Amino acid sequence: MSTHSNHPYHLVDYSPWPLTGAIGAMTTVAGLVSWFHQYDMTLLNLGFIITTLTMYQWWRDISREGAFQGLHTFPVTIGLRWGMILFIVSEIFFFISFFWSFFHSSLSPAIELGAMWPPAGISPFNPFQIPLLNTTILLTSGITVTWAHHSLMESNHSQATQGLFFTVILGIYFSALQGYEYVEAPFAISDSVYGSTFYMATGFHGFHVLIGTTFLLICLIRHMNNHFSQNHHFGFEAAAWYWHFVDVVWLFLYVTIYWWGS
Numbered sequence: 331m332s333t334h335s336n337h338p339y340h341l342v343d344y345s346p347w348p349l350t351g352a353i354g355a356m357t358t359v360a361g362l363v364s365w366f367h368q369y370d371m372t373l374l375n376l377g378f379i380i381t382t383l384t385m386y387q388w389w390r391d392i393s394r395e396g397a398f399q400g401l402h403t404f405p406v407t408i409g410l411r412w413g414m415i416l417f418i419v420s421e422i423f424f425f426i427s428f429f430w431s432f433f434h435s436s437l438s439p440a441i442e443l444g445a446m447w448p449p450a451g452i453s454p455f456n457p458f459q460i461p462l463l464n465t466t467i468l469l470t471s472g473i474t475v476t477w478a479h480h481s482l483m484e485s486n487h488s489q490a491t492q493g494l495f496f497t498v499i500l501g502i503y504f505s506a507l508q509g510y511e512y513v514e515a516p517f518a519i520s521d522s523v524y525g526s527t528f529y530m531a532t533g534f535h536g537f538h539v540l541i542g543t544t545f546l547l548i549c550l551i552r553h554m555n556n557h558f559s560q561n562h563h564f565g566f567e568a569a570a571w572y573w574h575f576v577d578v579v580w581l582f583l584y585v586t587i588y589w590w591g592s
Contacts, residue, residue, distance in 0.1 A: 338403040340395070347388040354380035389548060396565065397557040407564050414568045418575050421538070425579050428531040429586065435523045436591055443522060447591065452524050453516045454592035460511050461588040464504050465580065468539075471500035472577045475546070475570050482553070485560045494550040494566075497573070501543030508536050528587060535579055542576050545569040 354377055361374025396402040402410070436447045444450030455461060478493025512529075519529040549566045552558060558566055 338405045340401045340403070340406045345388070345391065347384050347391070350380060350384045351388070354384050357381075393552060393557060393565070396562075397552070402562075402564070410564055410568070414571060418571060421575065425531070425534070425582075428527065428534070429582065431523075432527040432531065432587060432591065435527065443524075447524070449522045449524050452521060454524075455511065455515070455588060457584070457588040457592055460507055461584055464507050464511075465584050467500050467504045467507070468577050468580050471497045471504070472574060474500065475573050479566070479570050482558060482563055482566060483560060487553075490553060490558075491550070494546060494553060498543055498547050498550060501539055501546065501573075505536060505539055505543065508532070508539075531583055531587060535576070535583055538576050538579070542569070542573045545572060 356377075357373060357380055358377030361371065361377045364370050364373045435443070439445050439447045439449065448454050474493045474496040476493075478490045478497065481487075481489035481493055517525050517528075519525045546569050549558075549569045552565065
């Protein structure tokens with residue numbers, strides 16, 4: 331492929347990964363249905379394998395384009411920044427729908443809920459136990475990712491590596507604690523609108539934490555392979571923006587659903 335052009339924009343080559351990604355997503359959804367109804371995870375595992383291989387190879391190509399082929403020029407980077415900003419805005423509205431449903435039900439509980447919130451028979455979590463610990467973990471991870479970002483801008487390779495490493499560890503720790511919380515939960519997603527709103531909001535946030543942790547882990551690997559420089563590291567910057575978004579959403583979840591809602 332020739333990297334020479336008479337314009338600063340990136341016209342992408344033909345790629346199989348959008349197609350294989352769509353096939354992986356379709357297989358995963360079909361596998362979920364098979365798992366729910368037939369307790370068979372074969373199709374689901376196949377979907378995970380296809381999606382994982384697609385992610386690896388697509389990210390490999392993007393890393394090559396940005397770090398080695400020089401295709402992520404300044405105008406291209408501006409477009410990537412706006413794309414990430416609009417993506418985060420869409421994610422904000424995604425979570426607004428969950429908060430809307432929570433407040434709709436909690437501010438004026440129906441008679442079927444016992445005219446009270448939490449509904450009759452529901453034992454909510456103590457907000458000052460695991461939820462408070464998870465809040466501390468995410469706020470700390472926001473500090474470490476900022477530390478990594480500033481270290482990268484100052485060309486301090488070792489401290490950027492340390493900051494990213496601790497952020498990834500804290501993200502994994504958060505997910506493990508939330509998984510433990512779900513296992514020990516005294517209510518299920520089918521326990522009235524409280525269970526539905528709680529698990530949908532915190533579950534999707536947990537899914538975003540897993541995505542953000544993966545995002546940062548890829549950035550850590552790329553950083554250790556010297557893909558980032560002081561002035562050319564938008565891949566990491568996008569991951570940091572996403573992680574701060576995850577932090578802020580969790581603060582709203584903690585204050586409203588765990589603390590006020592309990």
